[in-house]
Amino acid sequence: MAANGSIRSSVKVRREEEGEDEINDFRDLIQKGIRELEPSILDPRHEGTADDWIKRNSSLVRHTGKHPFNSEPPLNRLTQYGFITPVPLHFVRSRGAVPRATWNDWTVDVCGLVKWPTKFTMDQLTNEFGFREFPATIVCAGNRRKEQNTVKQTIGFNWGAAVVATSVWGGVPLRDVLNRCGIFSRKNGAVNVCFEGAEDLPGGGGCKYGTSIKVEFAMDPARDIILAYRQNGEELAADHGFPVRMIMPGFIGGKMVKWLKRIIVTTKESESYYYLMDNKVFPSHVDAELADKEAWWYKSEYVINEYNINSVITTPSHNEILPIKPCSTRSPYILRGYAYSGGGKKVMRVEVTMDGGEKWDVCMLDHPAKPNKFGKYWCWCLWSLEVEVSKLLNVKEIAVRAWDETNNTQPEKLIWNLMGLMNNCWFRVRTKICKPDTGETGIIFEHPTIPGNQLGGWMKNSASTPSMNSASTASTTYSLSQVKKHNTRQSAWIIVHGHVYDCTQFIKHHPGGADSILIHAGTDCTEVFDAIHSGKAKKMLENYRIGDVRGECESDGGGCLAEGEDGHVDGQEGEIESSVRG
Incomplete structure (x- = not known):
């Protein structure tokens, strides 16, 4: 149920034919998640906050206390329902209160360097433009940050490895909206397209959340950038931007403004406090004091646009115990996980090593999402590798890395940066032999960290x-x-x-x-x-x-x-x- 209490499933739109069969296939996965997932609830911890009206899944790991709400699912639930993430298990990144929006009252203002500035209602967006619908993976740039925080404290909270999700998104192509408004040419000053949300936020003394991209990205039909108003076949949930948000496949989540209110075509990049002071990767020697002293925040070359290549082991889960019996040592055990790469690049292979990188086993990849007509891949893949239990007996560590179509891969070691962003070193799960309460011998698996303020993981917190x-x-x-x-x-x-x-x-x-x-x-x-x-x-x-x-x-x-x-x-x-x- 959407924030205004209705579902507009009967809106008539011109739907592009591309990928229609694929979308129908994903609807089965979506319905499976809806049937099997437990209902969301009004969490007592929200009482007294501006978000106390929003129902949320009780299993989400909270990161910023009562308010604002920032969360991710437990890693072992991330792919529990398959390739498409159920909306209630989609990670949430918010910087303030969720707006109490209504469909009929909402408008999106397109202004700046355009011939015909226009304020669009939601009905205009849905009825007057074509409709694009496709699966895409959203990744927070802070995914896996807690690993960095255990080495040295960053200025970000402890995101785990589940700050990623894949949904079927539907909406209006951005380029169509900009063309309708008569966007100026680059030579006439239209260099950037800025996006602004509705929230009143405290940063910089009070402002809206905003960001920007180059006009070439905004107008590129291969990029599939849309003003999205549907997720997994339904209206957007309140936490995810109802009634309309930006979706920019292949870009980090911080670019995809929720509760979209304004699109401004400008010469300069966004001047939003949150664009200037967030989503940047500095060299490792830059700490908070140096960043302020030398004004690193204002250096646009460190702005993150597309997310990088990454892979994670989801099975075995943290603290999972695999019993070892004489009759089971030759039985197969299946390692599983996810992998993704930004910018529309396809993940070509995923490899697992169990000897520190001397030898690598190539995994099976599941790529159910087809490329768009320009050859862009917007989704993660799920990988698996079958190993004999006996082989795991002498293994101390399991590590994974991915390669994309440009032969880009992941670094072996963690590269620390001030904001703790874009961590994509090999994901390592350690093993040790144990004896559970039953007295039987087993292998226990330990992930590097546990998200949030939870204790656990083999990376003991060495941050001062x-x-x-x-x-x-x-x-x-x-x-x-x-x-x-x-x-x-x-x-x-x-x-x-x-x-x-x-x-x-x-x-x-x-x-x-x-x-x-x-x-x-x-x-x-x-x-x-x-x-x-x-x-x-x-x-x-x-x-x-x-x-x-x-x-x-x-x-x-x-x-x-x-x-x-x-x-x-x-x-x-x-x-x-x-x-x-x-």
Whole structure:
């Protein structure tokens, strides 16, 4: 059910014939997921937030506390229903509250360097333009970031390896909309196309989420860029941009603006705070201080457009135990996973090594999505490899890498960068022999990390975490009941690691806006504070410490000082850096 409570399945549109049989095949997978997936619910953790009206799948791993909602499915559920991801299991990346949109009231304004600026209603978009529908994989640039955070803390939260999803998207070709409005030529200044969402976000002192692409991308029919209003045969879900969003196959998710309100043809690139301060990959030596000091944020050559090649092992899952019996050692065990490459490039092969890269076994690939008429591949592939159980007995580590049609492949080792983006080193699962409770011998598999603030994974957290026990702290103690009373804008206290902090004076300087603090004022928000804040932010918190808590604290699982989005703020308190980027 869409946000306005209706499904417009009867909208009459001109549908292109290309791929119609393929779409029908995928509808069977979509219906299978709908039938088998448990219903979404109103999560009690959303109470008191601006999103308390949205039903969500209870298995999603949350990353930024109560609000805003950022999540991914458990990795072992990502491909549980096959090639197409059920919408409730699609990862969610939001920087603020989800707009309460209605179809009839929504418009998209096309303006800037066009002859005929136009404000389109949703009915105009669906009735006056052709309709394109195709499967495409969306990838967040932060996929697998937690692996980077375990080596050295980035300024992003702990995304796992399931920040990727494949859906059947349908909508209006962007180039048709721009042609209707009479887009200017490049020589007349039309160099970039900017996109802007509806949310009121705190970044940069208050702005909309925005990004841009070159006009050549926007007008290229091979790129299949659309204003999407359907996902898996239904209207968009609220979390995924209802009623309309951008879909740019082969580009990172950060380019695909949700709740689309404006398309502006410009000479300059987007000037949105979120375009300038997010989705960039800097050289490994650039830390937060250097990035600010030398203005790396404003260097457009580090902007990410297309996502890179990547592959992941989904089976065996983390902590899965494979029992070993004399009669089963010659039985097959099937390794499984996914692989993708950006820019429409086809994944040509996936290989698995069980000896550190000396020998590689070529996997079977499942490529059910056909290329578009220009030869572009917009979807992941699912891979599998059958191995004998006996072969796994002497294996210490299983690693995977993929190759695309340009013979591009993945690096062996992790390449750290400040924002923790585009991590695509070999994905490694380690093994060891164990004896389960039954007493039988088995092989236990261990993934590199577990998403979010969960503990586990063979990559033990070596990122330095500043001490929360500075010497210059007050000796005053407070009871939990005393702290709970300080839950207003006039007096906002929080608890982190048993210490009490008065954040009242910081509210107006917080890059994530006041609500990010107020929603957790009077509570223990240790868990999420640790998960989404950089070392610099943790050190700054000590400036607001007023004492300790008497007795034990129980974290509410929420978050505090959790920005609605990534952010820098210059003010009386100096520059604040948070890890809610990307």
